[in-house]
Amino acid sequence: MARTAGSTGADTVERLREAALELFAREGYAAVSMRAIAARTGVQAGAIYNYFPTKQDILFDLLVGHMEALATAWREMERLSTAEIRLADFVRFHVRYHLVRPREMFISYMELRSLEEDNFRRIREFRRGYEAIPRQMIEQGMAKGAFDVLDAEVTTRAIIALLNGLTTWYREDGRLSLGEIETVYIGLVSRMVGAREEEGNV
């Protein structure tokens, strides 16, 4: 046998991405075999190599894609305003964006260690750029006296950890809606940075 009826490359590569994303998120990169990804796509293992040179390239492709889409999405919706409002915007954006893409979020911070040297460095750069966004807001808010923070670096990292921690417990069918979780998180972050007026940050 060979080419199967109705198969097109663009379709197959997309189904491969989806299968790999699901499996990497659920089992972890190292525990997933090329045959498992192929089986889930309804294809033989050899076919994968028409689209990705190695297993590592699948992971890297997923992570780059996620980070680029994330950065683009933020750029498209960010607005100029005070540090308080911009930080609240960022929290809302981050929560909303990731809760709709839990698998991407999960692998993008769980599978960093599965990346080879060069790939790791590139993804790390992406992350640094993204994490610089809240950091700058906090520093700006401090400079203008709108925030009261003991240590900008630790506070930023704590906020990022708190945001990323969402993946470990959020369930779509949970008690709270996405909007309610956003509200709670915005309130928490607002307190963490010691924003002057606790309410009214829209």
Add this chain to the structure above:
Amino acid sequence: MARTAGSTGADTVERLREAALELFAREGYAAVSMRAIAARTGVQAGAIYNYFPTKQDILFDLLVGHMEALATAWREMERLSTAEIRLADFVRFHVRYHLVRPREMFISYMELRSLEEDNFRRIREFRRGYEAIPRQMIEQGMAKGAFDVLDAEVTTRAIIALLNGLTTWYREDGRLSLGEIETVYIGLVSRMVGAREEEGNV
């Protein structure tokens, strides 16, 4: 060849634990082979099976050991007091305990998915018990009017995520000392729960 000079079982099993802990933390359970653990211990792969029936049992042994030691350590140092002080105590304890054992902390929340069904359930129970500690403090503080919290569950989970996130960025040779990080974290958590008097929680 066979038994090597100066070898005792108690010593070997401890070195095996240490090797497995280091490798699991660095590479991930699935990416570590029995031969890699053996090599790091200075022993052949077959020797491991005198102490652990399977690879899975090594991971489980490490996780159970960590969770039990963690719970014991907290019980030994906890004291009766107000919710504010007890929560600050807990944060300080958690930060200090884990920053001295980054590898245990790392695998105990990164490798949960590598556990087989039954083992996973047992470790999850341990975790639930431990995470109930801050949750109860928060609920108690709310009931007494000492805390002002929008949602107890989400706030608890956010605090736990923030605490666990330490592993992803803490470095022993970093800018801040363990004590300074503790102080910042206690302040952050205190704000998150809306503790009435922000300072003076010792």
Add this chain to the structure above:
DNA sequence: GAGTTAATTGAACAATTGTTTAATTCTAGC
């Protein structure tokens, strides 16, 4: 409808995996 290209199979590769077992050497107790 013939010829070209795109897409896939299926078998094969060597390497590595977790685990078992018989043989061997060391240590401890008498």
Add this chain to the structure above:
DNA sequence: GCTAGAATTAAACAATTGTTCAATTAACTC
């Protein structure tokens, strides 16, 4: 100094791993 048991090696097992490639079939072009 002998012996029993503890500790380990080294070889072997079948299964699985990532990857390659010639053969084969489907879709597209003219």
